[in-house]
Amino acid sequence: MPLSYFSRLFPRLQDRIREAVPSTLPLNNDSLRHCLDAMLTCAPGEKGSLTGDPSFEATFGWRQADVTLAELTGQLLDKRLVQCLNDPPEELRQDYAFPLERSPYMHQLEAWKTLCQEEPASAVISSGTGSGKTECFMIPILHRLARQSAKEGGPLEGVRALFLYPLNALISSQRDRLDAWTRGFKGDVRFCLYNGNTPNSLPAHEKKHANEVLSREELRACPPPILFTNASMLEYMLVRTEDAPILQRSQGKLEWIVLDEAHCYIGSQAAELSLLLRRVQMAFGVTPDSVRFVATSATIGDPEGPAGQDLKRFLADVAGVPVTQVSLIAGERMIPELPPLEEQAITLETLENMSPETSRDAPRHAALCRSKTAKGIRSLFTRDKTVARLSEICALLQEHGLSGDVATALRWLDVLSWTLGDDGTPFLPLRAHIFGKGLPGLWACVDPKCPHRQKELQDDWPYGAVWTGSRLHCSCGSPVYEIVTCRGCRTPFLVAQKQDLTDQDGLPAEFLRHK
Incomplete structure (x- = not known):
């Protein structure tokens, strides 16, 4: 059912x-x-x-900007980059196309405006899953590389954007996206995923496209402007003689350092990361005031509250830059308002029996809008946060004089998350986070x-x-x-x-x- x-x-x-x-x-x-x-x-x-205790996250849509990608072309973003975003290779188009008529999310536009300016600026990107955090920093980086390639009149050599990921799986997950957005540059903007699995060399016939560096031999001979790696490989790169050409050909060129999943670095890990980044800047021949630092993190509460300030201070400390140089850019959910309908006492069983096979059901949606219990559960996710624990929902049901057992609470969540209004808007879209041990x-x-x-x-x-x-x-x-x-x-x-x-x-x- x-x-x-x-x-x-x-x-x-x-x-x-x-x-x-x-x-x-x-x-x-x-x-x-x-x-x-x-x-x-x-x-x-x-x-x-x-x-x-499971947590449930409300997955309302993200607030969009009132401008399209086409309108940003030539004004904020490079024309050649926009063409690559709009028309990626056919096999990657379904997942990675960014059409001209699409409007970016508000936090994406804010990140682009912050990071595309000429003066170096750093930012912490904090938003939920599926909110386009990667686009927040990847598009400004590609924009700048596209401009530099046009200015130099050919392929870029030397690492200019260093991406530091905590897991190899996260590094590999970016391959298709980078391939989709850089293949159109015909080798002028290249990338390399450098980890323990990167082979020393590859036969020439195995290299299909000019935009990806697939071997350590090619990486050392002509370092690409985009390098994805992890902390361990970065440590090796700083001390190994065979990797010295990467640093030599990148002297003074490093402009971006991106830290993905920054909340993974706590305590001594954060201290070690800070020391590593200082060594990296020395090895690449750059100073903190000339580098744009970007960190991504899990969703936080109030961006202006203590959690937001802690994130800004974290990036400033590990990067060695003033906290005033760091911007916090947080995603904002677009939560639809409910119609002001008179409240009625409606039982869970009644709601469950209203067209149970159909999600788009106007009468059931209207009944939920009238139900004090349904609106009370929804308010747990809309007042000052978008996440609530199952125990909180059970407690609310008890406050309403209903059974507060787990089974009943889950049935309420089924009805609330399943029901769509006439316009297809869910009453309460949810994602469950289950913690096992x-x-x-x-x-x-x-x-x-x-x-x-x-x-x-x-x-x-x-x-x-x-x-x-x-x-x-x-x-x-x-x-x-x-x-x-x-x-x-x-x-x-x-x-x-x-x-x-x-x-x-x-x-x-x-x-x-x-x-």
Whole structure:
């Protein structure tokens, strides 16, 4: 049934966990198996569950600018670049075409205006998934490279834009986009994805297009203006003799340093990154005042609040530039207003029975606009944030005098996210973020008379309460040890190590903790 999505997804997830986890812990004890099964059937976010409190993100559309790409051509963006964006290679057109008649998002336009100016400026791009963060910095970089190529009258040599990604998978994900937007430059603007998998050399017949550098040999002979890499490879590049030509042919040319997923760098990682960037600038023969630094990050709350200021300060610190030189550019959701209709008491069952096979249903949409509960849930995502936890939704249902169990909350989310108005606008478009964790092992209290012993544990279980996390003592105060199984018969028992530690009275150390 199409209307049932989240309410089916979470039980299936729980079933998969119940099937998978016991197979990693073969147990020849009925009570312990029943106890573990009960733990794994806990609702998401409950104590003992292997799935944390899920978060739901409202995926309303992003606010668009009132100008098209065609209108920006020649004014803000290079004509040759716009042609590459509008008409990429046919096999890449469906995913990466940016048509002339399309309007960019407001945060994209703001980023272009900030980064396309002649004077170096730095920026933190903070926006949600699918909001076009990459376009925010990639298009200004390609714009400047296109202008430089036209000025120099040929292919650009030397690294001018350095992209630092934390994972090789993220580096590889940019290949098709770069191919789509640079192939039209006929080799004048090239790129290279440089990681541990980059081969030393390739036969000439394997190079299909002039815009991508595929081997280390070609990278060293004629460094492209765009270089994607990770911190480890960058460290090697700074010290390896064979990579010295890259630095020599790029002296004084580096103008861009892009840090993707900047929120991944915390604590000592951020300090190491800051030192690395200073070494990079010295090696390339540039200074911070001549480099444009760009960082992307996950969505934040109020851009003008503490979180936004922290992001600006982070980039300023790692880049070695004044914080006044850093702009924070955040995406803004476009949240449709609901019509002012008189509230009515409408049950969940009534809503579910209104054309359940059809998402575009005006009567159901109007009923949701009249429902105090439906509007209350929607307000969790629209007042001052676009993310709410499942526990918050359960609590709101209880405030409205309704059942606040997980199953009911998920049914409400199904109805709200499934329903479209006459114009195709969803009442509450949602994306679920589910957090899982592994089961590191099982631990048990040594006292068979433990008052916290689970009801599933019968006479065949010789110990006390079972725990899914490591701890020294049970809630009853008795010692807790890890459960292990015999490799032969799979019988569970507790493993402990005896230590001959006594005090002056000859009492064991374990006893001392209970004196």
